Amino acid sequence: MQWDIVIGLEIHVQLATQTKIFSGSSTAFGAEPNTQASAVDLAMPGTLPVPNEQAFRYAVMFGLATNAEIGRRSVFERKNYFYPDLPKGYQTTQLEQPIVGPGHVDIDLADGSTKRVRIHHAHLEEDAGKSLHEDYHGMTGIDLNRAGTPLIEVVTEPDMNSAEEAVAFAKKLHSLVTSLGICDGDMSQGSMRFDVNISLKPKGSDTLGTRTETKNLNSFRFMEQAIAHEVERQMDILEDGGTITQETRLYNGDRDESRSMRSKEEANDYRYFPCPDLLPVEIDDAFIEDARARLPELPDARRARFKEQYGLNDYDAGILSADAKLAVFFEETAEYGKDAKLAANWIQGEFSARLNAEDKSVAESPITGAQLGALVVRIADNTLSSSGAKKVFEALWTGESDSVDAIIDAKGLKQVSDTGALEAMVDEVLADMPDQVAQYQGEEDPKKRKKMLGGFMGPLMKASKGQGNPKLFNEILVRKLGG
Amino acid sequence: MHNKSVAELSRELESGTISSVELTQQFLDRLKTEDGKYNSFITISEEQALAEARVADEMRAAGKANVWTGVPFAHKDIFCTNGIRTTCGSKMLENFIPPYDATVTANFKAAGAVCLGKTNMDEFAMGSSNESSFYGAVTNPWGLSNGDKRVPGGSSGGSAAAVAARLVPAATGTDTGGSIRQPAALCGITGLKPTYGRVSRYGMIAFASSLDQGGPMARTAEDAALMMNVMAGHDPKDSTCIAQPVPDYTSTLNEPLKGLRIGLPKEYFSDQLSPAMEEQVRNAIREYEKLGATVKEVSLPNAKLAIAAYYVIAPAEASANLSRFDGVRYGYRCENPKDLMDMYTRSRAEGFGNEVKRRILVGSYALSAGYFDAYYLKAQKVRRLIQQDFLNAFREVDVLMSPVSPTPAFRQGEKNTDPVSMYLEDVFTIAINLAGIPAMSVPAGFVDGLPVGLQIIGDYFSEARLLNAAHQFQQVTDWHQREPQ
């Protein structure tokens, strides 16, 4: 049987505010356990929440960037459940009246087409703390530093039909929130977490199947794997004549396994009701216009500009504009390097490969765009050969020196482009290789001649101690050998 | 000194006839010898009180004293007090010493007042007789001479009994459905529930967030006004606290009442009220007529639904508010929990008393899937109808007057086996909380030697007018000066 895959996403985006959504505690990552948990965050008796204006500003910016209606009047509700990392015994969230209403995002697919994914709504809520399951005499440790960190939860319509589309949407959303500066986008620290709702239906059917929710995926790769895994699992069940249980599942990316998180017997009843400690939040025109004025250039606009301003092709422009930090890095490299295409090649090549190899983000790069730009300048003006450029890049990366020219000098990587000196070397080498010269000159086939030319390059590079400009050597050779 | 009002004690301190340390010591000594009869305090904070008194005396010597500097009082044990145990009447918080102050606590500290300790209360403010306290029932000072152990009302029964017994001149209270007014009435003192949002709820342990309001309990309206001057005002830590200017509540106490339009809600003079109680209330209203007020009957047609709406909304909010008492970060945790579920369910079963558990369960039920619309949403709509009734009435009159409670203080054990009969104690007070308007209880006579309270209800933010009306009444009557034997 043929199946249609139907995917909807819920994405938790941690907002990059200084303080928590309902208290003045710092949200900085990495502090000692419970040192950023105030009386309000700990739900001490009698304490009360006061919402953070910046969280609303960021949510409104998100709404504007996703073509969404802004909730002029939003209401916090209590979602009641017990969990040790949820201090109040309820999560303060929005349900009936969220801050961001229906919107949409367009994604690009590999076949060059674009697809619109509708966003049902996005609401503000508080994050929970963390449970540490290392052994504390058989007990679990609770760290509430994260409790109360502001989140927007973005809920899409079930508009995606493959893992590729879901990942494309997730990446687009990542690109959006980092470009907006409302989220640091650091997935390894849980700044963005994905829940994936998946169901299957017979191809062409109008009726949606029963869905499962796979929770808390924190990388694009795991998300892709988890979707593939769940689609296969459901397909196996359905093709064996079974039925899908509506449930929440946990995916283990390391083992490519999933399991049910809660049994039906414990089905939760969250008993939502409007939080009586908080009043309705009204967003007026001035607040929206202020948020609009703060909107930076968004990825789609940046992509168009990169094509226009730097003459990049659509693919390069797409990659370099998607990540806000990478885009800034590229523009700095291009500014200092003068040659935007060369800059683009180096960033997508050596630079990205190195970041990936060391599992670093752009922000963690040991070299700056200005340094890479200086390297680009020396490649463009023929000071460096490509092998020399790689050596300079290596030295910059490892911190041997922060000056491209100093590295070139210290390592003697400057290419010899003095035609007189190069001609003398060519003469010497040709004099030492009379047989090969005769062979070359006797050859009629231009392809073969071109290949034979390479036979002289090795001795020439040796003679120049690797510093001769290969392009110039080539020119001189061709001239001296008579075409 | 123990018979003097806050205003009088303030003058004594000002004149130098007594220091705050001496005064505080006198009150503490009396408290320690007398409170055995009433059990009105859960914690006496002698050491901190004397330290505060010493600071007050220093402030006075430095010429920096105000009305409250060095005057003793007490807090209901629902207000968090930094470094002083705060139990909320529950086993759950038997060892809870908050490292922070409620805003009301901080305000009294800033004013220089001396807190003698924390008064007894119904557990988590849920009750109308003070019999649900984990720290034992409170005995009403009235009726005790006949050997009758009567309830002081609740939930602020400890504060009411302590003030009536002259153990403190004044105490804070909180009122969610009548918890200041009903004990004030049953103990023959003066109590005010302010407009919702007038007094900060920060650090005041929540029962039902949209109904809870802190307020003063004292022997005179003048003292209640002095307390309001300290308690009222905007607090950035409480989102529901309203930023409206706070008047000097003492400045309008002496306004004449001529022309005051009084409305009598006919639903509050029903057959639920005993004829003897009604007579006392009507006598009090006649005093107002003598002072130049006019009286007319008004109607609050939806008032009869107030108890039903309240017993959905208050338990629903409480069910969530009390989820934080889970044995994880503070408060009671059961012995040797075998797993997480066991820790939760036993800590809460052992830490909470029966009335609290009943209300958590009712509230959880009312909010659960399938019942939300029929209970919670319906109750919120009825709440709107009740509010509209009051707003309509205040188009015709300035204040409403009624009894506070259907009967005077009843005997301990008389009603605490039947929750619903206890709930009906608040039949005349609960609608006021739902509407969020202010109301007072003023001593207005006696039935069988037990105090009767007159309720004065006002429009939003009309506390000054209520205090004025109560003060003028107290200039021509002496019910509030009567002392239990």
Add this chain to the structure above:
Amino acid sequence: MSISRADIEKVAVLARIKVDSEQVSALEKDLGNILDLVDQLSAADTDSVEPMAHPLDAVQKLRPDVVTETNQREAFQAIAPATEDGLYLVPRVIE
């Protein structure tokens, strides 16, 4: 309106309050009586009435995004039932 034993047991689990069967019987009566009282609401005509969540028709004030809290872990954990290495300890959580 009455409430069944099963409902009481379900709600007790939601509210994380342990009840034994004797208590369920007492609760059946008490909660039933309370719900009877509450059922008076159904008589009210509320067709065109807006629900009232707060007494005052006020809107929320927002707080500037400025850190105002300092580390008070020691004071808070001094009153905690069980802590270690700055963490609150609870019986093992199984997801």
